[in-house]
Amino acid sequence: MTTGKFITFEGGEGGGKSTQLALLAKVLEDAGIEVVTTREPGGTSGAEEIRDLLVRGTTDRWAPLAEVLLHFAARIDHVEKVIQPALETGAWVLCDRFTDSTMAYQGGGHGLGFDRIRELHHQILGNFRPDLTLILDLPVEEGLARAFGRAGAEDRYERMDLGFHERIRATFLAIGEEEPNRCAIIDATGGVDDVQRDICAEVSHRLGADLKATGRETEQ
16 A cells, blocks of 8 residues: 655744645645645644643743653654554645644744754654655744734744744744755745645645645635
């Protein structure tokens, strides 16, 4: 049986990841591809409980290393119970965030650095990595304005200072530049349809799919 593809959506706040993930899922399904959509932290009942600990409450609720360990506790459960089984059936898994977000938020944003995070990933997940990572990039202030426009209870990271978010953006861009074979940096400043076309073009080119953008399905 053919192994599926693992595609992750990354970027700072307000970049439209969930919107674009849903749009790509529809395009892939229209092309006859089985799709599983999921998110991090989350994706399993246990990981969703950990998510609540991370995305709610005061901004200083956790030390940076504690955040990293919580993310990886959720991640290993997610990979073992959802992502890997789906890939083994041949499905394409689309995930809103993965280890690159831990690198950007805790490694870059909180200043923890990258070595411990890389080592944890290797110890826990070995060489398991996405086939393609789409980094949706836009200026920090624009992204935060979008994020606060739909703010709900899960706003712990959005409430952190501007410098934190600037470091996140810089880290994501650095990851994309260092790993161009895995990562595609997508300009997220345009309209939903423009971003979708760019994403479909990248997926078609890099993963051998023949995809056509369908246009806006949901609001960003």
